[in-house]
Amino acid sequence: MTNLDNINWLEEVTKRQEDLLADLFRMIRIRSVREDDLATPEAPVGPGPKKALEEFLKMAQEDGFETKQFGPLVGRVEIGEGDSTLGILGHLDVVPEGTGWDTDPYEPVIKEGRIYARGSSDDKGPTIGAYFAIKLLRELGAEFNQKIHLIVGTDEESGWMCMDHYAKVAEMPDYGFSPDAQFPIINGEKGNVSARFKFEAKEAVEAGNKLIDFQAGLRANMVPQEAYATVVSDQSEKLKADFQKYLEEQPVSGQVTEEANQLRFEITGKAAHGSTPEKGHNAGTYLASFLNNYQFDKQEANDFLALVGDKLHVDFEGEKIGVAIVDDIMGALSMNVGIINFDDTKGGLVDANFRYPKGTDKDQIQAQISDKLTDLSFDLEMTGAKEPHYLSTDDPMVKTLLDVYAKQTGNEVYEKTIGGGTYGRLMKRGVSFGVLFPDSIDTMHQANEFLAMNDLLRATAIYAECIYRLTR
DSSP states (O other): OOOOTTOOHHHHHHHTHHHHHHHHHHHHTSOOBOOGGGOBTTBTTOHHHHHHHHHHHHHHHHTTOEEEEETTTEEEEEEOOSSSEEEEEEEOOBOOOOSOOSSOTTSOEEETTEEESTTTTTTHHHHHHHHHHHHHHHHTTOOOSSEEEEEEESOTTTTOHHHHHHHHHSOOOSEEEESSEESSOBOEEOEEEEEEEEEOOOOOOSOSEEEEEEEEOSOTTBOOOEEEEEEEETTHHHHHHHHHHHHHTSSOEEEEEEETTEEEEEEEOBOOBTTOGGGSBOHHHHHHHHHTTSOOSSHHHHHHHHIIIIISTTOTTOTTTTOOOEETTTEEOEEEEEEEEEETTTEEEEEEEEEEOTTOOHHHHHHHHHHHOTTSOOEEEEEEEEOOEEOOTTSHHHHHHHHHHHHHHOOOOOOOEESSOOGGGGSTTEEEOOEEOTTOOOOTTSTTOEEEHHHHHHHHHHHHHHHHHHOO
């Protein structure tokens, strides 16, 4: 067996930097956003994710790997033989690009040592880094005493339809990691569930204001960067003046225009990953907070604005709706208000996504919300529940990952729980491992998403040594 114990992993990766970037850019140039309006039986989440999967497997085949595709949603790259299987689970789908980009989101640009593109850090960069690590090991002559399955999905950012399908038609690996979060390790992931508040359209009552529509948010797991509302009012001059004053006091920007007796309010906030809503400024809740100061002609409009602009506004731990909880290991519950829509003729919908620790569950969260918000009228549905996941640092795989990380970086190691959900939780002995370092800037789900070149190289080197040590 080839001995690679004394190899300089970062040096080997850096020598092949151009090849690594070529693989990554090939995948980034595919707009792999879920598009339900374009879905077909042959492309259940739209054509982009399917194209990304097929292109990735084609690339692996060109590199001489065995591959398998499990329908249009998920596939894997295979190498090695043995009785156990190491899994590396990544995803090729990306969240919508949104607005505010300085460059084309799907034409990667390197500026000041950073790779700017949608998917560069979540999760095409990390997935390609792990793939390239396996390719490097094969080139260096490594032999594996067990199977390695690099499994790639195409619906991680939405419903995990891909991995639900994989679990039905194939066996999950015995252990492994997902390159989809942070170093030194993520060995705990909070539970995940969405509360969907629905407001039924009803008859109007007497009032001087009418909420025609309200829109904010692209995905439940993104902090809305932009929000819009159309209002008809008999006190339009007052509303316009009040809005300008409101903007001066808030960490968001915006404008109001008037046309055909309708006021158009617009707010621009700051996007962020839905697992860290405190890092953004939710344009939707800020706009609702302003409009909640006025009475509207329909009770569902008033209830909608009261929920979003008061009960959910800048309350990232759910204190005002009665769901706050803290676990000693996994930390506090967090809440992101990702989808906020209202139509005067159809009613309203608000999707609040919760990342919760041990000690609660979807039924308890639903009951607490219902008990707390008795003064508002809505229908409440809980969707997409995933239970909390935790793997002890005593696990041999965890020890190996942390040993390699410490050896290559010289940094301290520690365990961590996140609100984000990764494929690592799909394996009983699974964790999330990289790609961001403690000193990295996290731009996942934001405009001008980037991955530092040094982070990509360092992570690829760490993945290579970890795979080598786990499978020798």
